[in-house]
Amino acid sequence: MTWLRALKETARAGLTVERKRLEPLVALRGAAGLAVVIGLSLTLFGPAVAASSAFGAFQAAIATFQRSWRPRPELALASGTSLAVSTFLGYLTGSHLLLFLALLCLWTFLAGLSWAAGPTVGIIASSNVAIMLVTVTIPTSVVAAAGHAAMMIVGGCVQAALVILFPVRRWGAHRDALADALAAEADYARRLRHDPVAAFDPEPLMAARDAATITARQARTRPAELHGARGVAERIRPVLASLADPAVGVPEEGKERDRVRELLAAAGAVLDAAARAIRHGVPVKIPPEAQAALRTPDTGAILTGPAYRAATRLGALLKDVLETAGNSNGPSAEADRTAPAPLLRPTLFALIPAAVRAVRAELRHESPVTRHAIRVTAVAAAGYLLGHWLPLGHGYWAPMASVMVMRPDFSQTYSRAVARFGGTLVGVALATGLVQLAHPGTGLSAALAVICAGMMYLLMRTGQVAAQACVAAYVVFLLGMGGQQWTQTVPERVVLTLLGGVLGMIAYALYPAWETPRLRTRLADWLVADGRYAAAVVDRYAHPAGKACPDVREALLAARDARVAWQEAVDRAKNEPVRHRGLSRAAAADAEEVLAQLGRVAMLMEAHLPERGDTPVPAAARLADALRKSTEQGAKALRERRVPKWEAVRTALDEWDGEGVPDRVVRRGAGLLLETLDELSDALDTSPPPMLVDGTSTKRPDDEGPRNPEGPAAR
Structure with missing residues (x-):
């Protein structure tokens, strides 16, 4: 692929807005947590503390939206606390250019390496570095910096408390993962009727396994219908394939094949019914024709050998699925005795040694993660120095943009750079127009910032350009709440955001990690x-x-x-x-x-x-x-x-x-x-x-x- 075509494809991907299932209640909860933190900070401490604490609550809510199977309160607390530590250390060195630059390089390099521990950790760490560049400019003394850091922790605690007090579809993501796995097998069964050697993508089963790996605290409250269905689903897939495949099953045509098609259709209907029951937590409703197909005594007279064994095994496994999916009123004593031991996930503190081992394994020059860490560190330092020397003010916008757009792979880096600049243009244009029309004061600016954050939470998964537009408007209103006029932030933000994105793109071209x-x-x-x-x-x-x-x-x-x-x-x-x-x-x-x-x-x-x-x-x-x-x-x-x-x-x-x-x-x-x-x-x-x-x-x-x-x- 030529560079021109690669740039065109990545730009198109960055500007694409996808149709995704929105979660308005979750977005509303995150915005409510942000509103509580901003209102409390404005009342007790004033606009400056409110602005920095708002970043903590804002980032903590974003952490709860990441694709992770950990409890959301843990993610919110970890995000708020790590941002507070980054901000306080950044402020301690902020008055000395070389000392702060050294801290920025160290923090950015560690954030780049953190991608070895997983995308959720990498995103949170990169966001902490980017937000730190803004928040270190707000406090005026060491005591004030400590107070701002404390309020960031409070912001994470507020978001964690709201997740606990107002759960939205508790266990909903885990239900969806298991239901998706069963629905994928139902679709597989139906495709096998027409294509006996149809392919099956195991990704839904892998996602269901990830979702089933839970913490010890989660294991005590997990719904009964999520206990054993995944293991049964794993065993159903090879049985379906062996029943349909002519090489080890029945001939491609004839009464044996007709009977196999009936069984596969019934299996698809049963698996779909189980998926719906698990997804919504309701009783299982099996179509009568599927029940009739599975209960007919003709199977033993028609099928023989391996095909009969597979059909018998399929019936037993489907019965197990139905028993598990239909057990929505709590586990019985028998279920407790037969349920497999849960796959346990380590706590956040216990995860640290594993993360260190993962990072150590990536510490080699040819590793994409290490090259990303080196690349993003060099770009952040260069962007900060350029922003400091350029006569624009607010020079941190350039390194902040670079850190937010750069990823270990080419496509995401370039698509996010385009999306961030396009979203910034849209967001600052809309926010600036609204500021000029309404001339909002502190309270109205805070309310508009909360609305923009809520829109970002709502549209986060539809594409980068929509989310970045909301973030740009959020920052304009938030800094306006602190007394900065739009003319002090908007022009340099646009120019420096473009500079940061271009630096990130150039860095990848000069020091790539091609796959x-x-x-x-x-x-x-x-x-x-x-x-x-x-x-x-x-x-x-x-x-x-x-x-x-x-x-x-x-x-x-x-x-x-x-x-x-x-x-x-x-x-x-x-x-x-x-x-x-x-x-x-x-x-x-x-x-x-x-x-x-x-x-x-x-x-x-x-x-x-x-x-x-x-x-x-x-x-x-x-x-x-x-x-x-x-x-x-x-x-x-x-x-x-x-x-x-x-x-x-x-x-x-x-x-x-x-x-x-x-x-x-x-x-x-x-x-x-x-x-x-x-x-x-x-x-x-x-x-x-x-x-x-x-x-x-x-x-x-x-x-x-x-x-x-x-x-x-x-x-």
Whole structure:
């Protein structure tokens, strides 16, 4: 992609306003908390303290809107307290240019590194640095600075208290995550009726797992219907796939396939009903036709073998889902005994060692997080010095804009820069026009600031340009409340915001962290993770242990993480103005599809794992070892721009054939694994085929598509 096209795409993304579900009650609660803090500060201390404390309450409310599964009061308190500490330390050094610049560089570098601990921490830390640049100019003495910092903490406490006293859809985000997972599986079941090898994006299941990882305090109050449905949903997905797939199930046409379609339609209806019940906390209402389809005794007469086992297993799992989703009146004693132990999330203080380890792991020059920290630190220092030397006043606007727009990846940095400047123009224009018409005093300015903040909370998730317009107007009214006229803030704010955004964009161009050159590494990591998952599944046929296999579960989660890391890398790379010479976009897309199918084949085999005490298959252990080693060697070849080879897997499979296989699902699944690996080699082999003497290609005509029409890549 050329630079011109990359700039056009990122600018379009930054100026886009998306249609999102708004949360007016949550926005109203955040605005009410801000109004309480401003009113209290104005009454007791005056406009200056009100302005600084308003920033604390404003930032604390923003923290509660971040996509995090932690309790919202914790986020508000952490945000308000960290901003207070930043402001107080900033004021202590603010009168000495070099000393404050050193603190600014240290604080900005740490904020940049904090992205290693997650986006929520990174956003809060970056916002603290940006707001500190404004708030350090408000106090007039050390005592006053301490008072302002204390009021910022009070602002965070007020927002936390309002979240506790006036909950809006308590557990609503967790309900939505679990309901989305069940709804995604319902849609998957319906798609399998028409496409027996349809793909499934595990992202909803991963989000549901994240939502199910809760603190010990949350575990004591979690609704009963959120206890075990996610685990059941995880087990339903492979059963659905194995029931529909012709390779291990029933033929593509005939009465068996018709019965499978009926079961899949009924499963979709039941899962949708459970999703609605969990989302809204109401009883489950199952359509009568779905109940009839699941209760008919014809299944045993029509389906046999693996298909019958899958159908029986599906019925039992759907019953478990309904029992869990319908338990909205509190957990019974039986439910308490059978419910799995919750996935516990560490407290904020216990999270510190993990965050330190994550930051330490990123402390290398090639890390995108470290390069972002270096980049944003240099830009913040340069912007502060330029703003200090330019005869505009309020020079902190430039570094503040840079810190707020810069992110570890190219697309977000450039799109946010465009959105911030466009939103600033709109916001200051509207606020300035209103100021000139109404000439608001202190009280009216405070009220207008609260209204703008409430609009920002409401529109935050619709796009950056809308949120930035509200923020720009909020700052104009807030500083106007403190006695500053619009002519003292608006012109330099526009110019310096543009300067800060341009500095951030230039810095990324000069010192980038491109994702495109790392795509091969991301793909290799996914191949290794998929190979370990497939090997763990195959090895269980040699060592039957029933359905409870922790090693298989851990390998599956690792494979999902690797897949998400690859997809996020592709999303970041698609708008970058660089080209990967070793992996074309077409080859990357083909390899992604094949690796997704490799995981799917392993999932099909997982759905038919032998029970404890079943006859072991010794050859499966050799195949599992070959899969594990071959995928690791294949990943190495992929990183070195070579085409992977799978001779060890082929040899192990040939030896297995000589010993005999008791279950056709096992042999068919193992064969599909090899065919999928061969498909991956074909996708990565971009060299032109050799030509024969007559000028024709040695490539077979059927190499243009999947070599096995019933295999995992047949879509």
